[in-house]
Structures are given as C-alpha cells and as structure tokens.
Amino acid sequence: MLEGVAQGVSAVADVLRKGVRTSLLDRRAARMAAVQEGATFASGVTTTFTPSRAEAWYRLERRPLVIALLGDDAAGDVAAWVMRAQSVLNAELFVGERLAPRLGHLHRAHVASSTPAVAELAALWEWTHRQWRRHDLLLLDASQPLPDPVAVIQLQHAAHEYHHDHDIGIVVPAYDCDGVQVSGYDVERPSGAVVPSSGGRDYGQHRIPRYVLTAAMHGMYVTADALDRVDLAERHLAGLSLDEQAGRVVRQAWAGHIRTLCLASTAFAVTRIPQLDLGAEQRRWQLERRITAADGRPRIVFVLNATSISGGIRVVFEQANGLAERGFDVEIWSLEPEPGWFDLRVPVQRYRTYEDLLLALRRVDALKVATWWETGEIVWLASVSHGVPVFLVQEFETWFYPDDPVARAAVVAGYRREFFTVTQASYQQQELAEVGVAARLLPIGYDDRVFRPLPGIEREPDTVLALGRSFFQKNFEMTRRAWQRLGEARPTLVLFGNEPDLMRDERARYVVRPDDAEVNELYNRATLFVQTSRHEGFGLPVLEAMAAGCPVITTDSHGNRDFCHDGSNCIIVPQDDDAALAAAMRRLLDDPAERERLRVAGWETARRHAWRVVLDETAGFYREVQAASAPT
Known part of the structure; x- marks a missing residue:
C-alpha cells in the first residue's frame, strides 16, 4: 500500500549517499538496462515494453493523471483501492455520484470536486479540461475488479513512449477472464462483426501489443494531448452506452491520426468480457471504401520490403503484371528500387523507410496488399481511413523463425480479421484458420510461355x-x-x-x-x-x-x-x-x-496452374473485394 512512499524514501537516501549526479546516472543505467529486454521489428512492433522498463520510466516521469470511476455499482472495496492508487500514482479521482458514498470519509479528501453530473464522456472531457488540463485520463468500470496501480503505470508508459513520434493517444489493456485473455478486438471483414481477439492455437500472439479500431471503456487510458486533439462533442455520443461512447472516442482519434494501442502484455482481470458492436457511423467508416483510380479502374498497391531475387517476390511481380493486363491500376511500393532481374511492367515507388511509406500510403484510396508479415502492420495502419487492406500470405511466416518464439508470436499477431486474406495452399489456409483468420485459397502459377518442353533437346540419361x-x-x-x-x-x-x-x-x-x-x-x-x-x-x-x-x-x-x-x-x-x-x-x-x-x-x-489461368481467378478475387467494400 505504501509502495510509492517507500520508493520515494529510497530515492532520497540514494541521493544523500551517492550525490545527485551519481544517483541520477545509476537510475538512468537501470532504465537503459530495462530497455534491452524484448525485441523490436522493422515495422515498429516491439515487445520491449516490459513491467521493469515501465517502472524505471515512471520513477523519472510520473505523469499527472485523472482516474474516472464510472458505473452505478462497485465490485470491491473502492475506498481501499483509492488509497492504494493514490499512494502509487500521481492521480486525481473522479467518482460518479452513486459511487461516491462508497468512499466514506475519503470522499472530500480524495475525490475531485466540481465533477460532472452525468457519466457521458463528452462532459468528462470538458470537466477534465476545466479542472485538470494537461492531465491524462483513465476510465475504469467500477463494476469490474479494479486494476493493480502498477498496471496503470504500464499503460501510461506505453501511451507516452511506445511510438517514437508519439502518435499514440489511447492505450487499452488486455482482459483476463478466468484465464482467457482477450487482446483487444478485431473488426471482421466484410461482416463488420466485432470479435474479441482470443483463443486459437497459441503462439504467444495474444501477448503482443497491437493497434485496434475499437475498444471498451474499462481501462481506456487517454493522454492529455489526445484529450486536446480528439473532436468529441455531445452529438457524437447521444444515446450511447459507455462502451459505445468509448468506441466512438477511438474512431474520432483515428480520424485525427491518433492511434489506439492494446498493450496486450498488460491484462486487467475482469468478471465479464465486454461485448462490442459497431455503430452505424463507425460501420460506414470501417467497411465502406472507394478504391478506384482517377480513370475509374480499381487501384492496387502491393507493398514489398524488397525487390531482390526471391520466389515470393516473383509471385508478386507476376500478379502485378497480370492484374495490370486485366484492367487494374497497379503499383509496387517498396524499400528497394525497380528490379533488374524481372520484366516488371508496373511502376515502382521506392521509400527510404517503412514510416515514410506509411505516411504516403495512408492517403491513398486503393486495395493495399501486404506481402510479408512486417508489411502487414504498415498496410493495416495505412488502411485505417483510406483503402482496403489485403494480406497475401504466401507462407505462414512463423516457419522463418524456428528458434525465436517472440518473432513467431509477432508474426501471428499480425494476421488479423480486418484484412481480406488470401493464401496459395490449403496447408497455409488451415494454419490461418487455427488462429481465427479465414483465407481465400488462390494458387500461384508459372509462365507456360517459358516453362515447357523444348523440341529438339535430348534429355540426359544420368x-x-x-x-x-x-x-x-x-x-x-x-x-x-x-x-x-x-x-x-x-x-x-x-x-x-x-x-x-x-x-x-x-x-x-x-x-x-x-x-x-x-x-x-x-x-x-x-x-x-x-x-x-x-x-x-x-x-x-x-x-x-x-x-x-x-x-x-x-x-x-x-x-x-x-x-x-x-x-x-x-x-x-x-x-x-x-x-x-x-x-x-x-x-x-x-x-x-x-x-x-x-x-x-x-x-x-x-x-x-499456368499464370494465364490463375490470374483470371486472382483478378476475380480483387474485384469481389472491391464490390464488397463499395459504399452503399
């Protein structure tokens, strides 16, 4: 209960014993040591946000926070939790009118005054700006078990440090209900159903941080910057439940290029998993997209990490040429230049980094095709507001990392229901199904103009x-x-x-x-x-x-x-x-x-399996995706 006080006393004693400069250097060294844990991949996915790193960061940062306890009832001893939270966190409390009596004598000392009279998030936004501007905000459902304050530190750390350009404004935890972990929610295409991300064959994917397009209210952590930038008005939230309001907050944040991250490595214990749905406006935003070029042709952008000699890259080039011949506007976007080893007849746009590519691609109305698991993260982010994400899974890519369980988990975490997924063999189709992803089966082909029996050549006997x-x-x-x-x-x-x-x-x-x-x-x-x-x-x-x-x-x-x-x-x-x-x-x-x-x-x-046969079916698939995504 006195963890925060004990840490403070220890830090003061450390300074007195070693001096300010040496003590600070020791604390920074401990923080840097914590940074070395985990792995970071080229796409930006990282597992380095460990509890030890979060606590080291928090000892230096301690961002001010407003905690809003919402709901009409409490699952436990709210007063005891408030005492512990305020001993560890740099926090003010907002408690709804029906919960305030549960605090007893702590009511005046630990509950912020002048609280809004209604539990609508727009009013809470306005109250936070008026009373505690430049504070972050944490929303908690008091009818659920309240989290360990250390878990709140982990959310705060990720909110401020996970992305190097600080594009994250909202962080939500995973939920643990009787040992079943839900690491955020997926929006299935084309049905629009909101599905908890859980279950299936366990590669560790449910413990990998992942961006999400909607979220429940419980555990939603919003930075002060996001509170300032998210356009949230009462008209957006009228008649919605708190979870529906939270989903609308996420949607408004993404509209301003403010990302929502599910910190799957931090789980809140819950007695029930919130069941979410998309409102009509959110549904249109997520599922209805224009994906045509200026001349009316369906537009496709294949995203590659490389253009060097590879069987998988060759398949992409064959599809690009074949789809262009069949009336599609096709481009390749890559981190490498136009290949010299293949007769590629579509333009290649080269970008220096994935981040540069993403910033350009997110403005494009097109079918955006990920071709490798690290490009999946880029394509997903680039399709939040424009275009439709497609994942061409040529291989269940955990096979590339036989001795690296973290990489395997990161690979599988990237296979999401928000993609239209296509794969070339029934074996991969089954592997994807085992992790909850339905994939269309489209085989690849060969060039029958090149690979054929040659008259006049004798086959050698040995x-x-x-x-x-x-x-x-x-x-x-x-x-x-x-x-x-x-x-x-x-x-x-x-x-x-x-x-x-x-x-x-x-x-x-x-x-x-x-x-x-x-x-x-x-x-x-x-x-x-x-x-x-x-x-x-x-x-x-x-x-x-x-x-x-x-x-x-x-x-x-x-x-x-x-x-x-x-x-x-x-x-x-x-x-x-x-x-x-x-x-x-x-x-x-x-x-x-x-x-x-x-x-x-x-x-x-x-x-x-000649390409001329296979590509007709491939073109049909992409036209189906275009039709399924067209605005009604």
Whole structure:
C-alpha cells in the first residue's frame, strides 16, 4: 500500500549517499538496462515494453493523471483501492455520484470536486479540461475488479513512449477472464462483426501489443494531448452506452491520426468480457471504401520490403503484371528500387523507410496488399481511413523463425480479421484458420510461355537437377547425402542458384544465376528433378519442372500437397530419409517407362496452374473485394 512512499524514501537516501549526479546516472543505467529486454521489428512492433522498463520510466516521469470511476455499482472495496492508487500514482479521482458514498470519509479528501453530473464522456472531457488540463485520463468500470496501480503505470508508459513520434493517444489493456485473455478486438471483414481477439492455437500472439479500431471503456487510458486533439462533442455520443461512447472516442482519434494501442502484455482481470458492436457511423467508416483510380479502374498497391531475387517476390511481380493486363491500376511500393532481374511492367515507388511509406500510403484510396508479415502492420495502419487492406500470405511466416518464439508470436499477431486474406495452399489456409483468420485459397502459377518442353533437346540419361540453396528450409543437405549414398554409380548432380560454393565434387556442377529460359533448359535436359524442402509455402520449382516434362522426386513440404501426389505425378519420400531418396533416384534413373509415366502426369498437373489461368481467378478475387467494400 505504501509502495510509492517507500520508493520515494529510497530515492532520497540514494541521493544523500551517492550525490545527485551519481544517483541520477545509476537510475538512468537501470532504465537503459530495462530497455534491452524484448525485441523490436522493422515495422515498429516491439515487445520491449516490459513491467521493469515501465517502472524505471515512471520513477523519472510520473505523469499527472485523472482516474474516472464510472458505473452505478462497485465490485470491491473502492475506498481501499483509492488509497492504494493514490499512494502509487500521481492521480486525481473522479467518482460518479452513486459511487461516491462508497468512499466514506475519503470522499472530500480524495475525490475531485466540481465533477460532472452525468457519466457521458463528452462532459468528462470538458470537466477534465476545466479542472485538470494537461492531465491524462483513465476510465475504469467500477463494476469490474479494479486494476493493480502498477498496471496503470504500464499503460501510461506505453501511451507516452511506445511510438517514437508519439502518435499514440489511447492505450487499452488486455482482459483476463478466468484465464482467457482477450487482446483487444478485431473488426471482421466484410461482416463488420466485432470479435474479441482470443483463443486459437497459441503462439504467444495474444501477448503482443497491437493497434485496434475499437475498444471498451474499462481501462481506456487517454493522454492529455489526445484529450486536446480528439473532436468529441455531445452529438457524437447521444444515446450511447459507455462502451459505445468509448468506441466512438477511438474512431474520432483515428480520424485525427491518433492511434489506439492494446498493450496486450498488460491484462486487467475482469468478471465479464465486454461485448462490442459497431455503430452505424463507425460501420460506414470501417467497411465502406472507394478504391478506384482517377480513370475509374480499381487501384492496387502491393507493398514489398524488397525487390531482390526471391520466389515470393516473383509471385508478386507476376500478379502485378497480370492484374495490370486485366484492367487494374497497379503499383509496387517498396524499400528497394525497380528490379533488374524481372520484366516488371508496373511502376515502382521506392521509400527510404517503412514510416515514410506509411505516411504516403495512408492517403491513398486503393486495395493495399501486404506481402510479408512486417508489411502487414504498415498496410493495416495505412488502411485505417483510406483503402482496403489485403494480406497475401504466401507462407505462414512463423516457419522463418524456428528458434525465436517472440518473432513467431509477432508474426501471428499480425494476421488479423480486418484484412481480406488470401493464401496459395490449403496447408497455409488451415494454419490461418487455427488462429481465427479465414483465407481465400488462390494458387500461384508459372509462365507456360517459358516453362515447357523444348523440341529438339535430348534429355540426359544420368543427370539429377536440384535447386542449390543453403537456406535451412530447403534442406539441401538431404539431397547431398542421398546423392553421395549412390557412391561411384552416382549420376551427375546439376545445381542452380546463386551459391556456387555450396558444394565441391567432381561429379557436380553449379549454374550461377540462370535466367528463366536457362532454368527451363536445365529442366528439359535433366533426367529428374529433386527437391527435399522441409517446408514450402507452395513449391513453385516443382511445378515448373513438371511443366517442362521433368520427372520429380520431392518431400512433403506442406505447401506442395495440393498438386503433388505420391505415385501419381511424382515420388514423395519421407523427410531426412536419405536411404529412401537414394533408392527413389536409382529406381527412376533405371526405369525409363516410369519416368515417362510421371512426366506425362506431371505435365497434365502443371498446365492447370499456368499464370494465364490463375490470374483470371486472382483478378476475380480483387474485384469481389472491391464490390464488397463499395459504399452503399
């Protein structure tokens, strides 16, 4: 109860013992040590806002605060909570008329006078300006359990320090109800239902701070700057419940580019989870968007972190070209310049940082497509008031961080119901469903003008082709080990990619950075193609090999399940079973009839995935999104 007094006495004693300068340096060192906890990602998502860092910050800052206890009843001993809160926090209290008697003799000493007569937030805003301007404001539902004051410190710390440009004006906590945590609320598209963010497969995502578009009243922390800047009038709130009023406050704040953050790492215990809905005006704001260019064409902006050589980036470029050919106004916005390795026929806008890109993109009326989990945060923020956010999930991106649970949690926290989400394989579709996100399934394709059987080229009788990459997901070491098991009878191993030092062997050669036509010729000359990935979002090289008529041996890499069928159009061997892979290679090398059977079946599979076919379906999806978002 006397925690604040004890800390103050300790600080004074520290100064007397060490001197003002040394004591201050020690306190700053402790604060800096706290900063080192957690992780910060390129998009701005951070988990460094720990309780220890908040307490170190608060010892120096102690921002003044008004705490408003609202509601007609109290769940516990309000007087005891007020005494503890005022011993720890630099706070004034506003208590509604029906709750004031619960404070007893503390009423005059600890409850601010001249309080508004009605529990409407517009009146509370005006009263705070009149009585305690430049104080922050915390709204609490007294019928819920009141929070530990230390948790309030954590909200205050995030409100003032989470964003480097101080764009955050409102912070809300997570709620913990009987062990179930709700980390804010999502607005589902296109239904507009407000859904608590909770449940599903647990990657730790519900403990990652996240921006929200609506919130309940209990625990809403509003900075003094936001109180000054949010346009909140009585007409905005007439006839609304306190939770509905709080949602309107959030909406008005976002209209002024003031962000609302759910500090999911700080949870308030509650006896019930508030159930929220969108009012008519909020519904129009959230769900009805114009996304056409000046000439009337639907506008699409793909947001990329890079334009360098990558299978996933290539897919984006293919879609961009194909959608432009189908009547869309398409641009690429990226942190890197126009690529020199791909014939991209749409403009590329380059930005120095994600922050620069975001500030420009949030004014644009377009379908804004995130293509990597860190771009998801940028696209979401850029679509709060203009445009529609789409998430192209080419891979459930936790797979990139096998040894980093914080990064995996941050990845999953970015998959939100506010996006129209699309993915390319049923495996990712299921992974997304497990965390509560419904995704449209749209496969990717290959260029059948390039990847095809070439007349006049003889297939070599004893050559194995493989992608030569050291990236752990590709599991090239399995291919190497199995090939070496074949001993003196091993075939020629041809590798391609951009890592020519990957292996040295007299029977192996490496083709460095071949273009698409050269890769297709490699597929046409090889006896068979091997790919032993542990995981793939799709597995495009396998499909390209099939399109070129090259028999395939592969592993179950999840994303290839939709088009790879063991014994039908390819051979699938178990992960890390070198003996099985060596036996499969030997069997196909020795059996021309089986190779021919797999060649024909693979080609039949591939032709259904040509880009000209897939892009028609992709264009249809984006037109559906446009129609679902059009103003009524």
